[in-house]
Amino acid sequence: MKKPWDGRFTENTEKTVEAFTSSVSFDRRLWKYDIQGSAAHVRMLKKQKIIPARDAELILRGLGEIAREIGEGKFKFREDLEDVHMNIEYALINRIGPAGGKLHTARSRNDQVALDIRLFLREEISGMIKLTRDLQRVFLALADRYKGVVMPGYTHLQRAQPVMLSHHLLAYFEMLERDRGRFGDCAARVNVLPLGSCALAGTSLPIDRKYVARLLGFAAVSENSIDAVSDRDFIIEFLSAASVLMLHLSRLSEELVLWSTEEFGFISLPDAYSTGSSIMPQKKNPDVPELVRGKAGRVCGNLMAMLVVLKGLPLAYNRDLQEDKEPLFDTVDTVKDSLSVLTKMMPKIKFNKTVMLKAAEGGFSTATDLAEYLAKKGLPFREAHNVTGRIVKYCIHKKKLLEDLTMDELKKYSGIFEKDVFDHLSITASVNRKTSLGGTAGKRVLQRIKDIKSTI
Ligand code: ARG
Numbered sequence: 251m252k253k254p255w256d257g258r259f260t261e262n263t264e265k266t267v268e269a270f271t272s273s274v275s276f277d278r279r280l281w282k283y284d285i286q287g288s289a290a291h292v293r294m295l296k297k298q299k300i301i302p303a304r305d306a307e308l309i310l311r312g313l314g315e316i317a318r319e320i321g322e323g324k325f326k327f328r329e330d331l332e333d334v335h336m337n338i339e340y341a342l343i344n345r346i347g348p349a350g351g352k353l354h355t356a357r358s359r360n361d362q363v364a365l366d367i368r369l370f371l372r373e374e375i376s377g378m379i380k381l382t383r384d385l386q387r388v389f390l391a392l393a394d395r396y397k398g399v400v401m402p403g404y405t406h407l408q409r410a411q412p413v414m415l416s417h418h419l420l421a422y423f424e425m426l427e428r429d430r431g432r433f434g435d436c437a438a439r440v441n442v443l444p445l446g447s448c449a450l451a452g453t454s455l456p457i458d459r460k461y462v463a464r465l466l467g468f469a470a471v472s473e474n475s476i477d478a479v480s481d482r483d484f485i486i487e488f489l490s491a492a493s494v495l496m497l498h499l500s501r502l503s504e505e506l507v508l509w510s511t512e513e514f515g516f517i518s519l520p521d522a523y524s525t526g527s528s529i530m531p532q533k534k535n536p537d538v539p540e541l542v543r544g545k546a547g548r549v550c551g552n553l554m555a556m557l558v559v560l561k562g563l564p565l566a567y568n569r570d571l572q573e574d575k576e577p578l579f580d581t582v583d584t585v586k587d588s589l590s591v592l593t594k595m596m597p598k599i600k601f602n603k604t605v606m607l608k609a610a611e612g613g614f615s616t617a618t619d620l621a622e623y624l625a626k627k628g629l630p631f632r633e634a635h636n637v638t639g640r641i642v643k644y645c646i647h648k649k650k651l652l653e654d655l656t657m658d659e660l661k662k663y664s665g666i667f668e669k670d671v672f673d674h675l676s677i678t679a680s681v682n683r684k685t686s687l688g689g690t691a692g693k694r695v696l697q698r699i700k701d702i703k704s705t706i
Contacts, residue, residue, distance in 0.1 A: 254336055263330075273572050274327050277334045279579060283369035284334050285317045287362065290465040291445060292353055298456050300356065305349040312346040313338075333572075334366075335359050356455040357448060360479040360567040364444040367574070369466065371488060374582045375437045381589040382430045382495065383706070388596045389423040390702055392416075397699075398692060400681055401516070401606035402615055409613030412677045415601060417690040420698060425498040432491035440484045443468040447475035450566035480566045482556065482574050489553040492581050493546075499588050500546035503539030506599070510536050515605045520598035523591075538595055542588045549584055552577035607677070614642050616652055616680045623674045627666045637663050 253263070289310055296306035316338055319325040331337045336359075343350035393416035403413035443466065446452070446459035452475045459471045472478035509516035519536055527533035555577045559570055617638050624634035641663050645652060653675040660667040673679055685691040 253332075254340065268330055268332075271332065271569070272329045273333045273575065274329055274331065274337055276579065277363075277366075277572075277575050278327050278337070280334050280363075280366040280370055280575075281320050281338065282317070283366040284338055284362070285313050286369060287365045287445060287466065288338070288353055289313055290462050291357060293465060294458055294462045295352070295355055297461060298458055300455050300457070301352045305352050308346045308349045309342065309353050312342045312350060315345065316341050333359070333363075335362050356453045356457050357445065358450075358479075360449050361445050361447040361475075363571075364447075364479055364481070365466075367485065367578070368440050368442070368444065368468075371440050371484070371578070372437060375433050375440065375488065378492075378582075378585060378589070379430050379433050379437075381586060381593070382426050382433070385589055385593045385596070386423050386426045386430075387706065388593055389419050389426070390699065390706070392596065392601075393419045393423070393695070394699055396601055396603070397696065399601065399603045399606060400610050400677055402610040402613060403690070409609065409615050411618055411684075412610040412615050412681050413684075413690040414681055414692060414695045415603075415606060416695045416699065420695065420702075422498065422502055423702065426495075429491065429495040429498060432494060433488075436484065436487040436491050438469070439487060441468055442470045442472050444472045444478035444481075447472060447478040450476050450479050476566045480563070480571075482560055482571060485574055485578055486553070486556050486560065489549070489556055489577065489581055492585050493550045493553045495585060496542075496546035496549040496588065499592060500543045502592070503543040503546075506539040507536045507543070514609075516602055516609070518600045518602070520595065523595045523598065538591055542592060545584050545588055549581050552581045610677050611651070614645065614652055616675050616677065617642050619674045619680045619683065620652060620671070623671055624664060624666055629664070629666055 253259070292301075292306050292309045292313075295301045296303050316325065325341070327334070327337050328340075331340050339350070339353060342353060396415045396419070399415040400412050401415045401418060402409040403411050403418070443459060443463040445462055446457050463469075463471045472481075506517065506519065508514055510519050519534075519538075521534070523538045524534045525537045527535065556574060559573050563570055620641065621631065621634040621638040624637060625631045629637070641652070641655070641660070644650075644659070644663075645655070653672070657667065657669070660671060674683075682691045682693070685694060688694070
């Protein structure tokens, strides 16, 4: 098969080399952006009188027809034509004749592919920002629904201090807020036009890059042609923002898996989102959160793959860069699927208020309140901590809860204790006293819910 670039070649490409170097099996996904970019390019060539207007019209019409064909699934992509760019260009020349050969004036696949990925990513990032928002709304609604429910807060996975379930749920809202921010920051750097950098040096033809940028809605034009065709930082940034998001979803998933165990019993997952075992009839497994947790590894792996591809690459374009697409596409699909499934599943989870409250009552989770009580009465906190620690040791020994202690027992540890200490030992009082900014007190959490509602 004749190649568009075979002028200087005396041998046909080896079949295995054709298969090895071809990217069309995956980069065909960029077809819409490739055509969009070509159309803008050709309008610029026409405006600048680099090609005759009637050739430009022919090209535009041809590209439109090809787009329709691909959209309808009637287009045949050929592996021997290497990639999506050459497949479309070849089809164009076949369709409209030699005028089609003018499309590639003042352009190289190096700036073309950089453009396609940027157009693709710009659209995908805005979709992901929306999907992230949807999941945030779910957390907000759950926080609203479970107002006033108390659960144990953990450190080291040991019961630490009681917190509001809504506060715990809104922690995920805040993580996702930063994730949206990271996607937004990345989108600003994606939104720069590389086209017109050509192979690496720019061109001697009188192109108008700013015009192309306007047509395609780019906020800026790249300043250095060598950089523009070499740069894949924007992909790394996206993959790292996606990895952080997936880490958040993975931590959430881990909690869902743990909380849905018989041992915890904090939640029950909807049947429709769980699976059974082929041998153990009693099983109901949390496969959805487990898979989200597993897929986080895959996305982090994709980030690692890109970092290593880029490391050590000399400027400017190298074919190694073709390896950017599969990790990128895989990440986009994985993140979208994970966000969507969690957004659908989360509202259907049942939170078991009684179990959570009971768990919060154990584990001496108001010990810090007791220490703070003493501190408020003037005892240096370090001493208050020690006194309370000894009281806890006594309780463990006597198999008692803090709230079961009598005044006489307390007085043995410190003369400071007065009757009001008993208001400090109940779980609800403990939670509601955490009124510091960002704390878990009911009224703080309600205020945060209100504030969020007024902004989204
Ligand atoms: N398929 C290539 C890629 O994805 C397109 C650019 C090829 N450029 C080249 N000079 N071989 O990177």
